[in-house]
Amino acid sequence: MKHQLDERFTLSSDSYNWILVDKQKGKKTRWHFFPSIKQLSFFLGELKAKESLGGAKVVLRNFSSATPSYSSVIEGVVNKLEHYINSIIKRGGGK
Numbered sequence: 001m002k003h004q005l006d007e008r009f010t011l012s013s014d015s016y017n018w019i020l021v022d023k024q025k026g027k028k029t030r031w032h033f034f035p036s037i038k039q040l041s042f043f044l045g046e047l048k049a050k051e052s053l054g055g056a057k058v059v060l061r062n063f064s065s066a067t068p069s070y071s072s073v074i075e076g077v078v079n080k081l082e083h084y085i086n087s088i089i090k091r092g093g094g095k
Helices: 037-054 070-092
Strands: 002-004 009-013 018-022 030-034
Touching: 002 070, 009 070, 018 037, 030 037, 037 070
Parallel strands: none
Antiparallel strands: 002 009, 009 018, 018 030
């Protein structure tokens, strides 16, 4: 079973782990192993967040109580990612 998540990441599995293959142009292919979809989703969410912060422009303003915390935003994204990955697995037959 292999699922192409985007042009960079491919999801597969063996009998023990979920495998996230990170293939970037001009770099070595990296393999990441996870015992659960939840851990894989968290890793991928954190990775994308860190990468996006590197090119972000920071503007300091008055923050209101309506502004969500970083951790709650990341948690929401990770949960959506986990559901998306589970839906892909269910359609294609997974581990």
